[in-house]
Amino acid sequence: MKHEGYAGICACCFEPVRQGEEYRFPGSSATFHARCVELYPNSYSVKKERHKAELRAIASVK
Numbered sequence: 001m002k003h004e005g006y007a008g009i010c011a012c013c014f015e016p017v018r019q020g021e022e023y024r025f026p027g028s029s030a031t032f033h034a035r036c037v038e039l040y041p042n043s044y045s046v047k048k049e050r051h052k053a054e055l056r057a058i059a060s061v062k
């Protein structure tokens with residue numbers, strides 16, 4: 001279900017993310033609040049998506 005004005009559900013806190021408040025790691029489809037990435041850099045889902053983005057960056061350099 002998609003709500004008008006919302007970018008998705010935050011993979012960190014599972015609350016809806018309003019458009020303009022979202023953050024996605026490069027190449028990732030997982031949606032976060034920009035503030036959750038900032039406040040909880042060590043949360044499992046933030047670390048997982050950051051790690052995947054780093055792997056993609058390394059792979060694209062090769």
Ligand SMILES: [Zn+2]
Pocket residue numbers: 010011012013014015032033036
């Ligand atoms: Zn959040």
